[in-house]
Every structure is written in structure tokens, then in C-alpha cells.
Amino acid sequence: MADAVQKDDVLQGTLDMLVLKTLSLEPMHGWGITERLQQWSRDVFQLNQGSLYPALYRLEGQGFVRSEWKTTEHNRRARYYALTAAGRKRLAEEQRTWQRASDAVNLILAVVAP
Amino acid sequence: MSAFTRVRAALSRLVGLTRRSEDERAMREEMRFHVDQLTERHVRAGLSHAEARRRARIEFGGMAGHEEAARDALRSRLVENVVRDVRYGWRSLRRHPGFAATAVLTIALGIAATVTVFTIVDSIFLRPLPVPHAERLVAISFRRPNGRAERVGSLGATLLRAHASAFDAVVAHDSREVLLVSARGSATERFGAFVSPDYFEVLGVRPVLGRFFLPSEDSVPDRDAVAVLGYDLWRTQFGADPRAVGEHMQVRGRDVIVVGVAPPGFIGISIGGAPNDLWLPTMMLGVMGRTCLGRPACRDADVLARLAPGASIALARHQVQTLTAELGALAFDHDTTAPVVVAPLRGMATDQRSDYAGLAPLLAGIALLLIVIACANVGGLLVTRGLSRAPEVALRYSLGADSGRVIRQLMTENLLIGVAGGVLGVLVSIGGVRALMGFFAHDSEGFPHFFYLSLDGRVLLFAFAASLATVALFGVLPAVTTSRVALAQHAAQSRIAGQGRGRLALMGAQVALSLTLLVGATLMARSFLSLMHRQRFDAAHVALIRLRPEQVHFDPARAQRFLRAVVARLEGMPDVTGVAFGRGVGFLWDEGPTTMPLGRTSDDTALLAYTRFVSPGFMATLRIPLLEGREFSDDDNERTPLVTIVSEGTARTLWPDESALDRTVVLGGKAFRVVGVAADFAVHPITSPAPPMVLVPFWQNAFQPEVDARLAVRVRGDPAAALAGFRRAINAIDPAVPVTELLPLSDQVKANFTAVHLGAVVLLVAAGVALSLTGLGLYGVISYIVERRTREIGVRIAIGATPFTIVVLMLRQGLAATLVGGTAGLAIAALSARLLAAYLVGIEPGDRFAFIAAALGVTAVALVACGFPARRAARIDPMTALRVD
Numbered sequence: 001m002a003d004a005v006q007k008d009d010v011l012q013g014t015l016d017m018l019v020l021k022t023l024s025l026e027p028m029h030g031w032g033i034t035e036r037l038q039q040w041s042r043d044v045f046q047l048n049q050g051s052l053y054p055a056l057y058r059l060e061g062q063g064f065v066r067s068e069w070k071t072t073e074h075n076r077r078a079r080y081y082a083l084t085a086a087g088r089k090r091l092a093e094e095q096r097t098w099q100r101a102s103d104a105v106n107l108i109l110a111v112v113a114p
Numbered sequence: 115m116s117a118f119t120r121v122r123a124a125l126s127r128l129v130g131l132t133r134r135s136e137d138e139r140a141m142r143e144e145m146r147f148h149v150d151q152l153t154e155r156h157v158r159a160g161l162s163h164a165e166a167r168r169r170a171r172i173e174f175g176g177m178a179g180h181e182e183a184a185r186d187a188l189r190s191r192l193v194e195n196v197v198r199d200v201r202y203g204w205r206s207l208r209r210h211p212g213f214a215a216t217a218v219l220t221i222a223l224g225i226a227a228t229v230t231v232f233t234i235v236d237s238i239f240l241r242p243l244p245v246p247h248a249e250r251l252v253a254i255s256f257r258r259p260n261g262r263a264e265r266v267g268s269l270g271a272t273l274l275r276a277h278a279s280a281f282d283a284v285v286a287h288d289s290r291e292v293l294l295v296s297a298r299g300s301a302t303e304r305f306g307a308f309v310s311p312d313y314f315e316v317l318g319v320r321p322v323l324g325r326f327f328l329p330s331e332d333s334v335p336d337r338d339a340v341a342v343l344g345y346d347l348w349r350t351q352f353g354a355d356p357r358a359v360g361e362h363m364q365v366r367g368r369d370v371i372v373v374g375v376a377p378p379g380f381i382g383i384s385i386g387g388a389p390n391d392l393w394l395p396t397m398m399l400g401v402m403g404r405t406c407l408g409r410p411a412c413r414d415a416d417v418l419a420r421l422a423p424g425a426s427i428a429l430a431r432h433q434v435q436t437l438t439a440e441l442g443a444l445a446f447d448h449d450t451t452a453p454v455v456v457a458p459l460r461g462m463a464t465d466q467r468s469d470y471a472g473l474a475p476l477l478a479g480i481a482l483l484l485i486v487i488a489c490a491n492v493g494g495l496l497v498t499r500g501l502s503r504a505p506e507v508a509l510r511y512s513l514g515a516d517s518g519r520v521i522r523q524l525m526t527e528n529l530l531i532g533v534a535g536g537v538l539g540v541l542v543s544i545g546g547v548r549a550l551m552g553f554f555a556h557d558s559e560g561f562p563h564f565f566y567l568s569l570d571g572r573v574l575l576f577a578f579a580a581s582l583a584t585v586a587l588f589g590v591l592p593a594v595t596t597s598r599v600a601l602a603q604h605a606a607q608s609r610i611a612g613q614g615r616g617r618l619a620l621m622g623a624q625v626a627l628s629l630t631l632l633v634g635a636t637l638m639a640r641s642f643l644s645l646m647h648r649q650r651f652d653a654a655h656v657a658l659i660r661l662r663p664e665q666v667h668f669d670p671a672r673a674q675r676f677l678r679a680v681v682a683r684l685e686g687m688p689d690v691t692g693v694a695f696g697r698g699v700g701f702l703w704d705e706g707p708t709t710m711p712l713g714r715t716s717d718d719t720a721l722l723a724y725t726r727f728v729s730p731g732f733m734a735t736l737r738i739p740l741l742e743g744r745e746f747s748d749d750d751n752e753r754t755p756l757v758t759i760v761s762e763g764t765a766r767t768l769w770p771d772e773s774a775l776d777r778t779v780v781l782g783g784k785a786f787r788v789v790g791v792a793a794d795f796a797v798h799p800i801t802s803p804a805p806p807m808v809l810v811p812f813w814q815n816a817f818q819p820e821v822d823a824r825l826a827v828r829v830r831g832d833p834a835a836a837l838a839g840f841r842r843a844i845n846a847i848d849p850a851v852p853v854t855e856l857l858p859l860s861d862q863v864k865a866n867f868t869a870v871h872l873g874a875v876v877l878l879v880a881a882g883v884a885l886s887l888t889g890l891g892l893y894g895v896i897s898y899i900v901e902r903r904t905r906e907i908g909v910r911i912a913i914g915a916t917p918f919t920i921v922v923l924m925l926r927q928g929l930a931a932t933l934v935g936g937t938a939g940l941a942i943a944a945l946s947a948r949l950l951a952a953y954l955v956g957i958e959p960g961d962r963f964a965f966i967a968a969a970l971g972v973t974a975v976a977l978v979a980c981g982f983p984a985r986r987a988a989r990i991d992p993m994t995a996l997r998v999d
Contacts, residue, residue, distance in 0.1 A: 061187065
């Protein structure tokens, strides 16, 4: 990769949470989710973009998001994904879990420092 | 069930294919959109288009890999989707319990009717015996030009065994004999069979005790008196004692030795006859009084054969054909041209079918009508429901749901209804089959008939296919029209009006069919009532009993002493109000035991009179009207002059202008003085005018001393409940005398008219169901119209319409549909009533009363069904109505 900033793959298992978080603002299409994620993470996360779709279908199957076809402002048909009530709940849970885990990791790192 | 698996596979392939291609298309489009956007961004950043596209592809990652992963995700969703659809459908149905219940019940009724009729037709006509290799068993018989079957006989069986290589076994059997069995001090009457030794092997049964017959035991007439017990006989008569084998017992007074016991549940092969409970070799038919065994023209047994492995029925037919002349020579004394028929052994024995043959198409026709009505009704319901859901569906479209998804959702809901209706229908049909087969349970002498009755897989599969097809057909329709509604919503209003008209047309068709059924039902009911009433005797509260001292070799004097004792004992019982007795095979039913020449003088005996030998009090007990003179008394006995009672018809024929009393008639060469004139009472068949009939006193023994007798006992309560007590009372006098054929007289009367009775009951039930469905349907459609037009009605009331004009306005359409449908129904009924002609006694197929009554009945139902919603319309409050959006 030619870019100056080193890019990491999205952390294993956090993709679903990040997608839900992104959609918690407003319904958007897959491309929009990618853009938003890169923007928020200041381009640290290099999403393997195609892998977003299986994740979206899975989330829709689990009832956390729902989708509908709409027209974009540039007059193209795109599938927009939106958070369902169940998705909102799920996001809150995942955030809590994530928070606890990362707090714990930070604590450990602080202790072991020389 | 390979058929079932195949259907299921096809279905899932169908669903899977359509879904997958749709999802696939969406997925590709979505991914293409993504790559396009990415490309655009790179172009904006200054890359050439080709380079931008290349970069976009790289960043997106391996398309094929993503697609595969996406497909996996979609596939696992499929199952979840179905679960969600089912849950959603269930919730949606629970929000509309009235609709759901009506739809499910309607389908259940249609399915119940079909399954019931198919099961009965299957059991009576189509089902093979429940034995191994049943498909290889054939029945072989002569067919007379008049269609009657004639037995081939044991000699024919022997010939076939030797010369027809298409068969690997040929069995001779006579499966319909009533046998009095005395064993270990008590007597019982059972149906038995006389069979050749290979009978058991061919039917695949093994003895639970002892052995079956040896070939040598069926070779010489009347030599080997051996018997195989039925399991039930062994249990009840021998207490399931293993020492029964080797024991002696009496069969119709003949001493026989028990050699074995048949397995439980094995009851022979006479489907539609009585279950067998005892077997003897065919060479023991002398027990039944056969003296021709081993000689030509005896026709002592039916013949069935098993096709050899690999042999076709065509080959068997060909071989039997070439033996026709020899078989004929063995079966008839003279040259006969009767062809031999080889038929698969299925359902009831062919010679018994004729009694029921007409019923199968009648029942099937009724079931078909009910199904059509049920389908029309469900269709109407679903169409209305589809329309009332238009806003919901339109909302889902505008939220972006694709049409496939919506249709699938609606279909899931309909399938739920279909499955529930199917399950309920099958449950109802189990009861229906039992109820209908109750009509076939006994013959007119109280002997049981048996059928192998159970719902089989094919019938169930058919039922479910039918119920699913119904909902699929009418379920797709609203889904599709609703889709269109969503696309062109402004057009919806006119379409809804159109569909209201469509439903009215459906209702008209239903009215027509229900009216047809109702006319048929009224005709049959009147026919049955006329059969029951034209008997001119009162069958209620009468029990029949048959005494058979002849079977235990009583002489006439002893038999008559016994009979007098029995009558005295019965007359002394608390609830007995009269005892009559007489002689004869059917007592009241057969053409009469004896036909004798009758006339005014010994030279003039032009008439043949049915002669009945009856006791004093015979007419009083059976309530046969005595038109003139007196009944017999105890004083009419062997020491007093011969007397007779003649029937009304006889009296009118012999003495057209004067009273018959005290005249002399010559009957069978003897002179009798007429002491009474009786009303013509029924003889079978009732359809013909009453033949000449005379009654003579039982005790006068004018022709031959009587031994056996049949009793008719009038009781205060339920005759069926009194039977056991009568049997005990008679056994107490002499336990050795067989007491048989105990049954209520009314059962005997009904059993003689099973076809008419069954037809009347089925038609009445069917007409009731059809009328209720039509009423429900009319109610639904008018309610729907009222609801749709609430605003308009409000306006009309506001500008001064009276409630009456509103009611008329609302009734008009429903009644118009009823009128048109009713007229069509009368025409259909007039045409189809002729199909019932065979069952109509005492009335014409064009019976005006039936048509008028049925028309009035349908009109009344229509008025009530339309009246309720119409009244609701008249009470609409204009203020509220105008606020409806």
C-alpha cells in the first residue's frame, strides 16, 4: 500500500457493532457505511469493502437491520439499510460489552508498564 | 412415500429458485453500485476512468468470494424468513379471528366431505386385502348375462390348480355361513368359512396354536371333521385354553375336532360380509346340507387365486379363457356360455356390490358439490380480506418491500389457513367415516358387516393437496390484485366495486348449488319417510328375536312346548306390552316364507298368495290395522276349523263388491274361513304394489308343524336395551336352544333401506352445510358492501332517506344474487333429481313440495343473512359516517 498511514483490518468481530453504530444515525446504503466508517476512523480502518455485504445480510436475517430500495440524490437505485428496534438494543449491548473489555485491556496494559 | 418426497423436493426447489434468483439480482446490483461509487471517488481524485475502476475493484476485494459469503448469509436467512412469515401470519390471523375461523372451518368442511367419501369408496370398492402380496390375488367367477356372478366351485379350483400355470395357488372358499357352535356346554352363533387347505398359506397367516388343514383333510366328502378356531371364538368359548386343540365340539350338531387357532385379528376375506370366526374344510360342507360335494354343478365355493411371481393378470385371463368350457362343464349341468372373469381382489366381494354400487357416485357427487361451495366461499373470503389489506400492503410497497416478498408473506398466511383447515377436516372426517359406516354395520338380520376402515396415506395426501390448492389458488389472486392496487392506487376504488360484484356472482353460484342439494335432500327425506310410513305397521319399541330349536334337533312337539314357555315368560316381564310370533326367513321382510295358490274355490286358484304363519295378537303387537273381523286367538288351534285373515288387496281382488268376512278361500288345496281383513302391510320390495297376502294361525299347523319361530316383542322403553334381558330369560328356560338375530325392528326396517336412509342423511347434512356456508357468505359480502358504502349511506340518510329505503338498497344486491342463483339452482335440481330416481319411493323426482320447500328455505336463509347487515346500514348515524375518512 502506498499510503503513508498504516491501515489495519477492522478488528475481528467488531464489524457488526460498527455497522450498527453507523446506521444508528440514519439509514444508509452499503457504500455510505463504508465511507462513514473510514471517515470516522480517520482512515485507520481499511474495511475490506466487499465483506460488508455478507455482514449486512446476516444482520438483516437476524432482524437487527431492515432494508428497502430507494433512489439516491444522484438518481440511482440503492438499497438503504436502517436500524430496527432490536438492532438498537443490540448495539447498546455490544457497546457495553466492548467498553468493559477495552477498559480491562487498558488497565492491564497500565499495570505491566515498566 | 416417494410421491410425497418428490412433491416436497419440487416445492422447495421452486421456492428456492425464485427466491435465490431474486436475491442474487439484488445482491449484484448492490455490489455494482458500491464499486461504481468507489470508482467515481477515484475519478474525482484525478485518476483515469480505467485506473479508477481497477483500484475500486481491488479495494472492494474478490467479487466472487464476497458473493459466495453473501450467498451463505442469504441462505441461512431463508429459513429465518419462513419462520418470521409464519409468525407474522399467525399474529395477523389472530387479529382477525372471525375471518380465520370462518376460512378454516369452511376448508375443514370441504376436506372432511372429500376425505370421508373417498375413504368409504376406497374401503368398499378399491382397497386390497390387508395380507401379504394382496396385489397378486384375483377372484375368479362366472358372469351371467344378467350381470350376476356365479361360483366356479371346488372342482373348478382343482382344474385351475392343475392347468393354469399363471397361478401358484388356487383357493376354494365359502366364507358366508352361519354356524351354530356348541362347545364346553354353551352355544354361540358365528360366521364361518369352508376353505381349501391352501387358504391360510395364501393369506399369509400362521396358527397361534396347533395347525391348519392338511391337504388330505379336504379330499373326501364328510370324512375329516376338523376345525380351526378364530382367535375370538377361542377366547370367548374356550377361555383361551391351550388344551382346546384336540377337543371336540359341535358345529350345527356335527361333531368336529379342533386342530388349531387362527391369529388375533384374522377374520377372513369376506369384506362387506361378516367376520369369520371358524374354519372347516370345504369337504365338510355337508354340515350345511350340501349333498353334491365332489360332483359337477355343485358350485359349492368361490375361487380366488394368487398369480405366480412374474405372471401378469393378462396371462391369467388368457389361460382361464382357454379353460372356460371345462370350467363350465364342472359348474353347470348343461352347456353354458357364461364367460369367466378374473378380477383383482379388491374391496367388497363382487356379488355384494350391486347393493351399494349406486351410492358411490351419489356420495362422490355430493362431496364434489360441497367442495365447490367451500372453495367459492373461501375464495370470496380471501378476496375481501385481500382488499381490506390493500392499505397495509400499499404501505409496505411504498416502504420498498419487493412484490415477491409481499406475495410470499400473504401466501404464508393462506397456507396457515389451509393447513389448519386440512388438519381439522381430517379429524372431522374420522368421525364422518365412522358415522357413515354405521349404516353398513349390520344387515337386516342383525349380522355384522365388516370393512377394513382406516384413512390411508393416499387419501390424506389428496386432502392436503386439495386444501393447499384451494388457498393457493385464491390466495395468489388477492396478492396479485393487491400488488396492482399498490401501483395504481387511485384505480383501487373502482376495482373494489368490481370485486364486490364478483363476490356476488360467487354467492349466486353458491345459492344455486345449495338449492340443488336442498331439493335432493328434501326428496330423499320424503322418500325415506314414505318408506317408513308405508309399512302400515309400527316398528318403534319392537324387539325381534329368533329361536332356532331346529338346529339342536328338537321335534315339533318339544319345540312348540318351548315356544309357549318362552312366550309366557316374556309376556310376564315388566316392560313387555305384547308378544307376537311367526315363521319365516325375514318374518316381516322377505316375500313371505311360502307362496301358495289361492282362490275362491278349489278350481279357481288364479292367485299366488304370500302366506304368513302368525300368532294370536300379531296384528295388535305390530299395530297393523285390522279393517274388518277379528284377530286369531288361542282357540284357533289344530282342533278347530281352519281360519284365515286376508289382506285388503286380496279381499278386493276376490270379492270386489262385498265383504270378505265369513267367505271361504282355498289356499294350497285346503278351505279356510275368512275371519278378518288386514291392511296391506309392507313386503319387500316396497316399490311394487302389495301382492296378495293371507295370514294363517301359527298353532293350526295346517301345512306342516312349526319348529323354529321369530318373535316380535313390544316394549315400553328402548327395545335395544331390553334385548339382553330377553336372551337371559329364554336361556333360563333351555340354554341349549340357539337364540339369534336379536335386534330392534326399526333397525331391521332401516337396514332394508340403507341406500335411501344413508342418501337422505348425507344429503340433509350436505344441504345444511351448504346453506350455512351460503348464509355466512351472503352475510359477509353484504356486510362488506355496507362497510364500503358507509359514507354514501350516511349522506343518503342525511338528505332524508328513510331506514326502509336504506334496507331495500342494501338487500337489493344480495337478493338479486339469490334470485338469479335460486332460479339456476331450481333448473339444476330439476335436471339432477332424476339421478335420485332409484332412491325415490312414493314421490316423483319433480315433487312440487320439495322444490317449493327448498326454494323457501334458501330464500329465508338469504333474507336473514342479508337482513342483519342491511339493518345495520339503516341505523348508521350520518354524523359518524361522514367522519369516516
